[in-house]
Amino acid sequence: MNSHYVLFELGARWGAKKPLFPLITDNKGVSILKGPLQGINALVAHEEGQLFQFVADIGKELGIVPEGPNSYHGQMKQFIKSLANTGANEKPVKAQSSQPQKESNSEEYSGANEQIKEHCKQEWPDDFHMRAHCIAEQSKALLILQQGRPSDIEEDDFVTIRKKAARDWPSDFHMRAHQEKEQFEALRRLKDL
Template sequence: MNKIFISHSSFDSKYVEKIIDLLETIGLPSEKIFCSSFEGYGVKLGTDFLSYLKNELNNEILVIFILSNNFYSSTICLCEMGATWVKTNMHIPILIPPFEYSDVKGVIPTIHGMKIDEKERYNSLKDIIEKEFGISPINQSIWERKRDNHLKQIKELIESSPVSSHPLSGQNININDDYYINSNEIIKRQSKIEWPNDYEMQLHYINKQKEAVQNLKEHNPLDIDKNEFKIIREKARIEWKNDYEMQLDFEQRQVESLRRIKEL
């Protein structure tokens, strides 16, 4: 392996930063870490991200997936998942609680995965990194001290983060319950407008939009005041009248931003 690519949601960057610190503690040089959320580890200004990713991914890339509800709510992350699965051979999923192994969907297997607060798994992660990148092992006493300090910081992050509902759980909030009645017709009509002569893309568009409708119906952040969420949802419907994917993306970003404001 010649590089590690960390696939993650930008909303989970505070956890990703801790993983980067740990990789560097193990002895991995910073230039061998690709992570889009931090300057010096990502794509240079002016570079097309998807093109860069397409050119960079190969069998010599180890992919670490930072999995959470935020990850599965991101269209970009799901695109990354598909691309990395096809073009790379080695993958390590790391889950952020309360996200569970049972929540993992798509192509990522969980047999070699770990939770970000599982102490025992970090020794295995260290062994894999040392082996794949030819790194001389760090002094064991130093490693244990740095690992335990890392875990302490991770647990503090988890405990300080608001508990969010799973994107496919909870009760539907009562905002215009009949809003989605004609969604299928709207989606089909819009697919022909977006992709008039491409039936494959029409089908892809329809499936993604229907999935977004289902997620919107069940999106119910329990830690957000219902009136505040109502304002967010109504604005999403005004801004993106015929695009349910964008409505969902807008809602989730606004909800996460509201959570962060409440933490200040």
């Protein structure tokens, strides 16, 4: 973030509305993003779940389905460990939410894995390949939902968006996460008006 060239490239990509997948390795997390970049959904490399999301997002943009996480989980753990060994003494900052993550999300999503399996079984009763793909997509979406409130979204707005998405898509986490993302982006655009 100290390089003017990097900031210029990030700004140009953002301004051109091209896909942008920032992965932050700095222990300060998303707090290092300034200006219009604060509104983008940056992921933090110190968190396993966010790295899984990063791989899924890149795969989706490229139109490919990445290999299962078990094929690269070992390398991911080594990568996270290497970040911890870069000499930074600070603990990594958790991304986005200011709420107590474990308590609220464990209650809000208790039984989610069973719900995902049942949803995908109903969607794909006789196509096991598509059922497995459905479960993977739903699980990735659940990881996004579990990240909680983005730092630039007000608590009241977040609660309104989350409740509506849960009401509209009670058994589809993928569509819930998609609807929330669209609503967050719309809120950000409204703030710029």
